[in-house]
Amino acid sequence: MIGRVRVRFAPSPTGHLHIGGARTALFNWLFARHYKGAFVLRIEDTDKSRSTDEYIELIIEAMNWLGLDWDEGPYRQTDRFNIYREYAEKLVKDGKAYYCICSPEELEAKRRLAATSNTPIGYDRKCRDLEIRPGIGSTVIRFKMPLEGETVVNDLIKGKVVFENSQLEDFVIIRSDGTPTYNFAVVVDDIDMKISHVIRGDDHLNNTPKQIHIYEAFDTKIPEFAHLPMILGPDKSRLSKRHGATSVLAYKELGYLPEAIINYLARLGWSHGDQEIFTKDELIAYFSIENIGKSAAIFNPDKLLWLNSQYMLKGDSLRLAQLVKPFLKRRGIIYDSDSIDIEWLSKAVELLKGRSKTLDDLANSLNYFFVEDIHIDPRLAKDFFTQEGIKYLSEVSGGLSKIDSFTKDEIAKVFEAIAERNKVKLGAIAQPVRVAITGGTASPGIFELIEVLGKEKVIKRLSKIVESPKIPLPRS
RNA sequence: GGUCCCAUCGUCUAGAGGCCCAGGACGUAGCCCUCUCAAGGCUAAAACACGGGUUCGAAUCCCGUUGGGACCGCCA
DSSP, rough: OOOOOOOOEESSSSOOBHHHHHHHHHHHHHHHHHOOOOOEEOOOOOOTTOOOHHHHHHHHHHHHHHHHOEEEEEEEEEOOOOHHHHHHHHHHTTTSEEOOOHHHHHHHHHHHHHTTTOOOOOOTTTTSOOOTTTTTOEEEEOOOOOOEEEEEEEETTTTTEEEEEEGOOOOOOEEETOOOOHHHHHHHHHHHHTTOOEEEEEEGGGGGHHHHHHHTTTTTTEEEEEEOOEEOOSSSBBBOGGGGGHHHHHHHHOOOHHHHHHEEEESSOOOOOOOOOHHHHHHHOOOOGGGGSSSSSSOHHHHHHHHHHHHHHSSSSSHHHHHHHHHHHHTTTTTTTGGGHHHHHHHHHHHGGGGOOHHHHHHHHHHHHHOHHHOOOOHHHHHOOOOOOOHHHHHHHHHHOOOOOOOHHHHHHHHHHHHHHHHHHHHHHHHHHHHHHHHHSOOOOOHHHHHHHHHHHHHHHHHHHOTTTTOOOOOO
């Protein structure tokens, strides 16, 4: 029943790929993959003053990072100006479009008048039947809208939406500089690229009737439309920069995993029963437009963070170790990522990944694995390096130095023996040790931590406190 | 202002007339586990915007009200 599926994602390179755009891209991608169709990337850069090559690069980088691969493109509308021109001239020849010589000032005045006089349309179609020839001063090409009747959009998400044709303007399709406007270029491209389903934000729903008339003017098949509800900020207005981090790459920098972003975005407006966590393959298998909701969704950073922590928890330690390197570097914890022992790092990551919400969080927690002079808060030192505490530190140090195989099981035996001998709970010993070797009171289990940290480092840190308990401060 | 869209816990949502005195998830609170912190487990508070219909029966269908949003450019 569904023929060959061809969808596209068509960002305009006037900014970063943001959360909303990424979700539109994701839904198109999922739809294409689900139906084994084609996903086309098209750059809508007809607004030359606001589009930059740098943003194109950045959008592509973000798509790659998210793993949203495309089958065709990226096409650029600026490479296709002659095509739009040809299409437009055909419409003029067929009497379906016309040249207009009204000046911007004149149009502005008409718009103002329309606003005050309850007229739905700003432009009064003055040039519609004048049969103006091109070349006389500044001319644009306008599309001849039907004056009466109605246009029905059978949207896959919103259902049947009816527009009165009398509300539709004879909009400009070719600007005076010869470039096409958005509403025209999209349709020409979608015809030319044989797009079967147009899946985009519902801010375009009002443009759809205009576009349908262009399809009809070319006597081509109208694609299916699916208008996705918007993503809103906490104040219920359209998500934008003022709501904080909105670009996909910003989340990468913050230490988020791409699969968490994908999962979060997929669940924003779409659902599959009560399931919250999906692999990409599951998303592809389960995705369907019928399960997309109709109402706008508020972006919830807390839930994204939770999903990220879930992916951190379940992530492969070796992979996370690779990914965390840039964050360690940025925090000044390491200087040369190539010289570090990745096997060892991944063991440390293994201990910390379930306790970290982001890669940056992980990097921060990894600090005491690398830094020699760990910082110990004087208040903690006061609380834990008591006469008793120091005694345990000394005993642990002594016990550990006698172990041959430095494994968590053997380390545990040392602690248990000391606890037994002193008739205290394990915590009484573990906490001072934790503070001495990590500088804080929160860490992974003390035995595995000591194992991964290694005999040498641990004994060195313990001895340092035992020898000079009053000055646990770092030299720096 | 005109046109269009939308409306279930604070948030994301399940729910397609009886299975719902509304289920799951995030967040919040408490308890359990425990060498700390997380993770995990359990529990709690928390919603069908309002008003009319239709129906034996409505969160689910219809109408209206209210509230929110989008679009009205030679931006996309």
